[in-house]
Structures are given as structure tokens and as C-alpha cells.
Amino acid sequence: MSTIDPDVPVLPLLESDELRAVRAAVREICERFGHGYWRETHERGESPDALWQALSEGGFIGVNVPEEWGGGGLGMQGLITVGEELAAYGFNMLLLVVSPAINGSILARHGTTEQKERWLRGVAAGTTRIAFAITEPDAGTNSHNLRTSLRREGGKLLLKGQKTYISGVEQADQVLVVARGVNEDGSLGLPSLCIVDVDAPGFTRDRIPMPYLGPDHQWTLFFDDVEIDEDRLVGGFNGGLGPIFDGLNPERIIGAALACGGGRLALEKASAYARERQVWKTPIGAHQGVAHPLAKAKIDLDLAWLMTQKAAALYDAGAQAGEAANMAKYAAAEAGIACVDRGMQTLGGNGLSIEYGMSDLWWGARLARTAPVSAEMVLNYVAEHSLGLPKSY
Known part of the structure; x- marks a missing residue:
């Protein structure tokens, strides 16, 4: 009977009870604010401080920070769960990428004891926000x-x-x-x-x-x-060279999680619409021209989420996570864009209306192909580092 080396990163195929509880709690907070909160806050020119405060009070902003510095101790696995669930409700919170993911990770690994006391505790609590x-x-x-x-x-x-x-x-x-x-x-x-x-x-x-x-x-x-x-x-x-990369890999991983969450929301909206909308005698979801593209988008999205989880597991284990982080970011961006694009096409004219909320997802989805690292630079990285091809830039 074989045993698993405790030092080898393990990627469970089933989400743990703890992460499921985190996901449920984050969803409950989102529902308190409602689906209109993101657009309304944007239109008023305000920051989402109330949502940030609620997430902070629940311990979800610093869920990745080690417990000894006031965090949840769940690493990037915990933070991608929070980020994916927020985005799946329509709350594509960019500050979650920079404050706990990038800066929290850098300070946790490279900050002095004094710097951790001064800044990391606040990042973990959500009371200090660092761009x-x-x-x-x-x-x-x-x-x-x-x-x-x-x-x-x-x-x-x-x-x-x-x-x-x-x-x-x-x-x-x-x-x-x-x-x-x-x-x-x-x-x-x-x-x-x-x-x-x-x-x-x-x-x-x-x-x-x-x-x-x-x-x-x-x-x-x-x-x-x-x-x-x-x-x-x-x-x-x-x-700062080493610390930078210990921040940029989490940036790619949490960015991938947000892209996956946005894609999930788009598919949920599109599938619900396709189950109900009738143009001829049956719901449009019964037609393969509608159903198959949605099914393909679902497959690509789940594959991207699996790579995102792998990247998080590698990072949390202190293993080399650069390849997986870049691949996750690329795959999630492309899958998220496809989900939103297919969702808009499924809804037809309604896909462009504010009322149905599908078009609101477009900019966040499209942003992921360009930032935090462009799709082309990810392909350059994979070609050079994964395939051993000559450097092209």
C-alpha cells in the first residue's frame, strides 16, 4: 500500500468542508449586498468599502495570510475560493488581487518581523490596504x-x-x-x-x-x-527581485480565480435563460447550436479552474509555481472571455442590455487577457521555459 509524502503538494478533487464553509459564507455576504451593488457603487463613483468591511469582519480578506500574523492560514487555496465566489456573484474586486494576494504574500515570505507587525497584520485583518x-x-x-x-x-x-x-x-x-x-x-x-x-x-x-x-x-x-x-x-x-516573483505568481493565480468566477456567472445566466426562452416550440437550450457552445465553455472553464487550483497548491507548498500560475492565468482568461461572449450570444439582444447584467461582465472578462500579464507573454514563457524553445523577445 503506497503512502503520500506529506511534503508533496496534493490537489484534492473534492473541496474540503472548510473551503465549502468559506464559499458559503462569502456567498451569504454577497447576497446581503445584492447583485446591483457593483454597478450602483461604480455609478456613484464610490469605493466598495462596505463590502470590504464585511469581508474583513468575516476574516476573508486575509484568509491566505499565516495564522500567526492574524490571517486564516488557508493560503492561496483559501484566497482563490474567496475570489472565485465573489466574481461568481459579479463582484470582481481588484484590490483583493493586490493587497492580500500580492503584498500579503510578499510580506509573509520576505518581510521582517517588524514589517509583519506593522503591515501584514493589518493586511490580514483588512484594516490596511496596500496597492x-x-x-x-x-x-x-x-x-x-x-x-x-x-x-x-x-x-x-x-x-x-x-x-x-x-x-x-x-x-x-x-x-x-x-x-x-x-x-x-x-x-x-x-x-x-x-x-x-x-x-x-x-x-x-x-x-x-x-x-x-x-x-x-x-x-x-x-x-x-x-x-x-x-x-x-x-x-x-x-x-526585491525574489520577493517580486513571490508576489506576481499569487497575482496570476488570484486573477485566474476571478476570471473563473466571472465565467461561471456568465454560464449560469446563459443556461438559465436558455432553459426558459422559447422562440419556436421548445426552449432555445434544446438546440445544439446553443447548447454545444455552452457545454464547451463549461468544459474549458472547469479545466481552467483545475489548473488554478494546481497553481495555488504548488505555491502554498513552496514548490515552483511559475509555470502553473501562468498557465492558469492564460486558461482562465480565455475560458472566461468565451463564457461571457457565448452568454451574450445566447441572450441575443438581451445580452447587451443592462437589465440582464450579462454585458456588465464583459470588461472584467476581457481585462484578464491583458492583465496582469498579457496572453502573448504567457505564451512566450511557456514556449521558452516549458518547451525549451529559443527566447523570442
Whole structure:
């Protein structure tokens, strides 16, 4: 009789009682707010603070953070359950990606004891919200071309540069900024991670107008010699490269979970409509031209969710999760888009109406193909790292 090595990641085919309880509790919170909450909050130009507070009080924002720092101790498996269920109700919460998934993971693995006490406990409780800033106008997905700098001058650390398409800064208390340390010869070194208060002198921001339906905004950030204390560096000066990837893999995993949740909601709406809508003598769902595309979308979505769970299990076990995280993000984005597109086609003209809510799902689904990493860059990664093909960029 074989035994399972306890150090080997295991992916259960059935969700545990604990995760099922998490899912049910998150759904109950969502139902308290109702399906109209996301659009209404967006139209009022408000942040979803009430929902965030309810999730925080339930212990669901920091469900991935280790228990010793006030979290739920369920790792990324717990957080993808929360994220997928939120998105399956229509609440595609981007701040869940950056605060607990990216920054919570980085601080848990690389923060000092003092940094964990100061920031990670708050992230776990949902009382501290930290945005994440890496993308720059002239760098795009080429993180090696970042120009935001952190230099020593007169006994101070000064942050200078610009970031763009940074999510949820209006809701955040701090931003974890990726900069490059300036070496003694003036050249730019390896990445450094620094925690910056949103009201720090020299830190300004401009909102980027977006068609995306959701209360999370996008921002361009400007840092004009913002003073950074040494104890705000995560990983130390020029020591942020490893911590960055311990944040970017969770970003891809939770992004995949949100895409899966949105796809699930689209299929639920489309299937319910196809069971009831009659144009001739039978419901339109009886016609294979409607049923088969929905069935295919369901298969692709379930496969994407399985890869998302695998990526989460690998990350939680401390194993190499980069390949699975990228594959999960790619598969979930494509599956989510297909579910929403097929849902809109199933509903016909009603698929474009606000009343039926299907068109509200489009921007969140389509966003997943581009961010947090584009589909093309995922394919580049898989071609090079999984298939051993020559680097193409």
C-alpha cells in the first residue's frame, strides 16, 4: 500500500468542508449586498468599502495570510475560493488581487518581523490596504526596463519616477513600489521594494479614465524625491527581485480565480435563460447550436479552474509555481472571455442590455487577457521555459 509524502503538494478533487464553509459564507455576504451593488457603487463613483468591511469582519480578506500574523492560514487555496465566489456573484474586486494576494504574500515570505507587525497584520485583518506599483509607461511588460529609481543622497533614500495602470490606489493606505536602486557609479541596479504612504510628500497621482465597469480605479503615480525610511524596504536595498516573483505568481493565480468566477456567472445566466426562452416550440437550450457552445465553455472553464487550483497548491507548498500560475492565468482568461461572449450570444439582444447584467461582465472578462500579464507573454514563457524553445523577445 503506497503512502503520500506529506511534503508533496496534493490537489484534492473534492473541496474540503472548510473551503465549502468559506464559499458559503462569502456567498451569504454577497447576497446581503445584492447583485446591483457593483454597478450602483461604480455609478456613484464610490469605493466598495462596505463590502470590504464585511469581508474583513468575516476574516476573508486575509484568509491566505499565516495564522500567526492574524490571517486564516488557508493560503492561496483559501484566497482563490474567496475570489472565485465573489466574481461568481459579479463582484470582481481588484484590490483583493493586490493587497492580500500580492503584498500579503510578499510580506509573509520576505518581510521582517517588524514589517509583519506593522503591515501584514493589518493586511490580514483588512484594516490596511496596500496597492502594488510595478508597471511604467515606457517599460510595459519589460520589467528589466524599469526606470523608477531609489537613490541614497545625504543620508536619505529618495524615490523618483512614474508608474501607470496601478489599481485601487484610491482605496489604499500604502503602495508597495518597485524601484531600482542606484549604484555608486550611477547605474541602475536590481529591483528594490519600498512601502510608500499614499499621502507622503512628493507622491501625487492622476486617474486614468477607463470603460471598465467596477469601483476600482486605475492611476498614474508620480514620485518626486519621496523620502523612504530604511525599514520600509522589503528585502533590502536592491533585494526585491525574489520577493517580486513571490508576489506576481499569487497575482496570476488570484486573477485566474476571478476570471473563473466571472465565467461561471456568465454560464449560469446563459443556461438559465436558455432553459426558459422559447422562440419556436421548445426552449432555445434544446438546440445544439446553443447548447454545444455552452457545454464547451463549461468544459474549458472547469479545466481552467483545475489548473488554478494546481497553481495555488504548488505555491502554498513552496514548490515552483511559475509555470502553473501562468498557465492558469492564460486558461482562465480565455475560458472566461468565451463564457461571457457565448452568454451574450445566447441572450441575443438581451445580452447587451443592462437589465440582464450579462454585458456588465464583459470588461472584467476581457481585462484578464491583458492583465496582469498579457496572453502573448504567457505564451512566450511557456514556449521558452516549458518547451525549451529559443527566447523570442
